[in-house]
Amino acid sequence: MFGCLVAGRPLQTNLQQIDETHAIFELPAAGSINHVCVFLLGTVPFPEGYGATVHFFWPGKGFQLLGMLSNEKPSAIFRLRGTYSAQSTNAHAVFTDAASDAAPSDVTAFLGLSIEPLPQIMAEVATLPSAVAKSSANPVADSTLMAERIVRHLFNYLSSFVGGNPSALTPDVMVPMSMIAKWYENFLTKVRNSGIGFLENQE
Structure with a gap:
């Protein structure tokens, strides 16, 4: 359903399912990543009224909410370098269990996807810094x-x-x-x- 692309690397479709509504991409050598693009592959749309929040996990620093995907917004580019601030949501607890098996020395980060109702997603995205929230809520x-x-x-x-x-x-x-x-x-x-x-x- 999802694809992930880091500039200069092959397209990743190796999504690891955690449960029915949560999945992660492993991002090896994460220290060299500036931007990541996440998108729907176009094969399976979200159920009506649902979308996904996108989260970034850095070992030892926790999770950061990056933004969202929906049928109306099927792709997004997120800047990772220089914008990190740890946060905590219900989705983060699920991702933390899955990501805790990786050794910090591996410097493998994780991109988490959490399928949620759109009203809940919009409320979460509204907590992002104002510039990001505006661009997510207002494509124009x-x-x-x-x-x-x-x-x-x-x-x-x-x-x-x-x-x-x-x-x-x-x-x-x-x-x-x-x-x-x-x-x-x-x-x-x-x-x-x-x-x-x-x-x-x-x-």
Whole structure:
């Protein structure tokens, strides 16, 4: 039902079932992971009115709620590095028993999925930091923010050709299409290789 993808690694479908509503992915060599993408494989949808919360477990630090998946939101990319804060929910107790068998020296983290009613999921997601909660609850705001970051990236790229002075980019300045084509190629390469985290670094 679920797939998990860490940039630079093969697609993982080796989901380990804990019980009827909980499952985990093992994430070996977790110290090198910046972003992880989780998604529905498209073979089995959630039952009506249900979705899944997504949790991250780091040995010795506990669990962190990352976000959610649903039939309306079948995939999500989560940033792991630099955002860790341990939390505790009912789902975490189930995952902790399954993850406690791994030796901390292995540095194997776990991605937990808990199938729950959507109202319960929305209440849990609302406890996340405000920026994450807004983007999870409002896809339009999330899309607007992403579009703004992409345009800012293009603007910064073009500014670098006028001595780093954005004010030099006036309506009278002609920008060759080859410049934009080059930016587009570089942009797609970055996204394929390392995800979209670099866009956040512009803030």
